[in-house]
Amino acid sequence: MAVKIAGIGSYVPEKILTNFDLEKMVDTSDEWITSRTGIRVRHISEPEVPTSDLALNAAKRAMEMAGITAEQLDIISVATITGDYHFPSTACVLQDKLGATSNCACYDLQAACSGLIYSNDVATAMLKHRKHAKYALVVGAEKLSGVVDWTDRSTCVLFGDGASALVLVKDDDDQGDDTLLTTVLGAKGGNAQILKIPAGGSVLPASHETIDNKQHFIQMGGPEVFKLAVTAMASASKAALAEFNLTVDQLRWVIPHQANKRIIDAVCSRLGATEEQVYVNVDRYGNTSAASIGICLDEIVRGGMIKPGDYVLLTSFGAGMTWGAALLRWK
Numbered sequence: 001m002a003v004k005i006a007g008i009g010s011y012v013p014e015k016i017l018t019n020f021d022l023e024k025m026v027d028t029s030d031e032w033i034t035s036r037t038g039i040r041v042r043h044i045s046e047p048e049v050p051t052s053d054l055a056l057n058a059a060k061r062a063m064e065m066a067g068i069t070a071e072q073l074d075i076i077s078v079a080t081i082t083g084d085y086h087f088p089s090t091a092c093v094l095q096d097k098l099g100a101t102s103n104c105a106c107y108d109l110q111a112a113c114s115g116l117i118y119s120n121d122v123a124t125a126m127l128k129h130r131k132h133a134k135y136a137l138v139v140g141a142e143k144l145s146g147v148v149d150w151t152d153r154s155t156c157v158l159f160g161d162g163a164s165a166l167v168l169v170k171d172d173d174d175q176g177d178d179t180l181l182t183t184v185l186g187a188k189g190g191n192a193q194i195l196k197i198p199a200g201g202s203v204l205p206a207s208h209e210t211i212d213n214k215q216h217f218i219q220m221g222g223p224e225v226f227k228l229a230v231t232a233m234a235s236a237s238k239a240a241l242a243e244f245n246l247t248v249d250q251l252r253w254v255i256p257h258q259a260n261k262r263i264i265d266a267v268c269s270r271l272g273a274t275e276e277q278v279y280v281n282v283d284r285y286g287n288t289s290a291a292s293i294g295i296c297l298d299e300i301v302r303g304g305m306i307k308p309g310d311y312v313l314l315t316s317f318g319a320g321m322t323w324g325a326a327l328l329r330w331k
Ligand code: UT7
Pocket: 027, 028, 029, 032, 033, 036, 037, 113, 153, 154, 155, 157, 195, 221, 222, 223, 224, 225, 226, 229, 259, 260, 263, 287, 289, 317, 318, 319
């Protein structure tokens, strides 16, 4: 029995926010944003569009590529930090929008920017463990524009909205490997306070005061996150490669989480990856958290830039702090 990726899709809202637009909103410049982050534009949802709608568009594209209907889904996993509600889960909302059956297990997974790597690992294991399950929909979807303080220049220039989705299929007759060869995951809750939305949970429930203090928006110690991200992504990636005795030159693609071009460069230089191996689209989308890696993979697949047998390394880092690396062999 083997699990493979049968379909992939992504979606970003049409509306674009450029660095020049941001120059008019906060004390920043295109020069600063481009040189410090590599970001030029990001896509922003209309206020009334929820995360589940972004997820729905990406999911439909992935399911179309896989050639399956919603009734065939056994698992829906949505990785997000910007779900439609605290509860119900965005996966349940998505189930309803897709028209999936009540036999489908639905859950959200919260590992911030590492969400898709965590979720892909969990859903692959669930498919293998559950005898009658065949198809899993793994989504990373974020409407970060709704949790960004648009007066805080240190964060508002970084994030964008978007979604990506994978359809995983279990083939009982396939005696080969899964597409996902291995996942290395890690977390360090001791650093949790460096990147968070302070209010709205049980520690600091919503109140007039939390709203006045802007505590429902993302707060981040950027330079601290930067250093931790580089170290964790590089070491998780090396650990994933070591498990299969692979060297970096054997990889067709390295797909790092798209938070900052300087982080991507630092991780890839530690790994010894060449420019041709590293996929970068942070300039066009900014940081879309759980969606980012899947958007890259979708562009690679739809652009015909991958073939069976290619090794692909995904790596990410995010709030929690969480991190991960996943080694794939394309089928
Ligand atoms: O998805 C995972 C989570 N997020 C990340 O991975 C992001 C990790 N961190 C980063 O990408 C970078 O740390 C940032 C892009 C957030 C910041 O870049 P930096 O090179 O670490 O800059 P900094 O925070 O050290 O700030 C340098 C200066 C400061 O001014 P002073 O104190 O030197 O006068 C900031 O106030 O840049 C200033 N600054 C800005 N200036 C113009 C901060 N934001 C801006 C801005 N425009 N948007």
